Amino acid sequence: MKEIQAIIQAFEEAQQQGKQTALATVVHVQGSSYRRPGARMLITQDGQLTGAISGGCLEGDALRKALLVMAQQQPMLVTYDTTDEDDAKLGVGLGCEGIIHIVIEPIVPGRPDNPIQLLKDINAQRQHAVLVMLFSLNDRREVQPGTCLLQLPGGTVSARLSNEALQKAIATDAKTAFINQVSATKTYVAEGKQFTAFIELIKPAVSVVIIGAGNDAIPVAQMAHVLGWQVTVADGRPAYATAARFPTATRVLVAKPDQVIEQVTVDAQTVFVLMTHNYNYDLKLFRQLLNRGLPYIGMLGPRKKLVRMLDELKAEGIEPTPAQMAAVFGPVGLNIGAENAEEIALSIVAEIKAVIAGRTGESLRNSADTIHPRVEKEIEEVKLGD
Template identity: 50%
Template sequence: MVILQQEPLLVTYDTMDDDDAKLGVGLGCNGIIHILIEPINDRQTNPITLLKAAIASNGYSILVTVFNIHDRKASQPGSCLCLVNGNSIHNGLDDLAYRTELLEDAINALNTQRSAITTYESFTAFVECVKPLISLVILGAGNDAIPLTRISAILGWNTTVIDGRPNYANSERFPSPNKPVVAKPEKILDNIKINKWTAFVLMTHNYNYEIAFLQEILPLHPSYIGVLGPKNKLERMLDELESNGTTITERNLHTIYGPVGLDIGSETSEEIALSIAAEIKAVFSERNGHFLKYKNNVIHSA
């Protein structure tokens, strides 16, 4: 219907009934779901345009979706605004009588970095704050780095593999969107952009390479540095750096994770990659990685 009419449509599914077989999709969520279906016209700004802009952002962005939850047959404005990198991208926003208030609410959500649900007469707006993508920089192009790049790709992270060995760091071994980088430790920072959403994982199995890189990166205070290997290896590296004049601050120690990964009993390269990815996600989400069954409050805050 949406394709034929080229108009957004809000559809409501009620799965409160234990027997949702009549719905035919087996959602089993025991709740009421409102799904907004929007047509895509590639000749003009559309929801995909807004999504692409949010994904490409280097910082927080705002996506605004407007719908009428009380009248399914009423006009459904849909995805109408994206605030990104100080600019706004519109999709039908000028047609809304409450566009000024909506824009103000979007700016406020961007400043507070919190999503919100607001109402304007009979319309509801989901003002969604979208976090930047995690950028994962893997030092080391060995076989154990391959499963980590695959998990990172599934998660949608922006991943870069760096190694000093051209026969390891190549597109045949790492066919990801970002071409592997061959670089010496002192040249690595010339090939990447760092922000607070950048995570580094050191897994070269080359002590001298990693300690040289740590000397370059520690003064920049990245949010996450994971070091593969036993704890005494990391302690030795930090002691050696301090003896050579590098200042190791409490802030540095707080953001260095070694041995890297959550304790899930990992043995294989794939399992280790899973534990590393889970730890990175937990750190950037400011969570502790505990069992959800022991959580006393709700999983997702309102």
């Protein structure tokens, strides 16, 4: 989401300066690549780049292609085969042994369904969304529709496609992806032509609620902000919970434990870190958080602190379920040998990222699997009636 926010801001600046822009999006990858489908980069007519579609090797050539797209005002599909020696000679050999397909679209500011406007619609609310990119893999000379549909909780925004059956099928699959909360790639055969759709689930930014406004909370807020997360800091001490101490936080609340939840939007991307150094404050809030279905509750302090809290809750007749305890991380953070506040903050933020991504946080060197999971299966093909 941070990349999307940066692209929106760069587009606004380009508009003020009267510059033409194009948006490059990774839509399909075969094998290995530095960035995965959904990676984006905004390109201006004078060569300014915001975002990234690779580790830096494809950007130069993509810029040249984007200038052509701006001139022709037509989307283009560009394919880079990093297993091909000829591509390596052109300076785009990534050593990743993969094939990367990228759609580059011109941005027409006056169109309400242009890709940047749709990204703005996504960014405007803390809701999951599905964005559909349509392209032709088997015929690059074919017209590339590009971004054609946005599925939001309240409905859809879509470009009018020439084939109604194709448009209906894409809309149905976008709704399915929204319900199932998973991205998909499908190929549709209509009127003798093949089009592939990257149906992308876009999640809102992680919202981290830091309970405690002590000095050790400051680097946690700073690092979370660098990642593009929304940061809320809450503490009962007005002298500590101030915007001056936490300038990068989205919100700073002065609140008692029973007042925090009512002021925070809690969803599947919301995590809490309890670090007030006030046992009773943390306990009162911990009691409220257990039944919220949160993916992550971090507890600063030694293990015996959490054990004591659980014993007190049990004495009250509250016994967390295994599912609830799976979301509780105490002591908080990954084991990286952290000592000072900044190192502890790094271990906390890294652990949150690992949990949200469904990873263990182990060293990549020790993993027998690839960095990005590869699902090398045939793209589902759907034949539509004429």
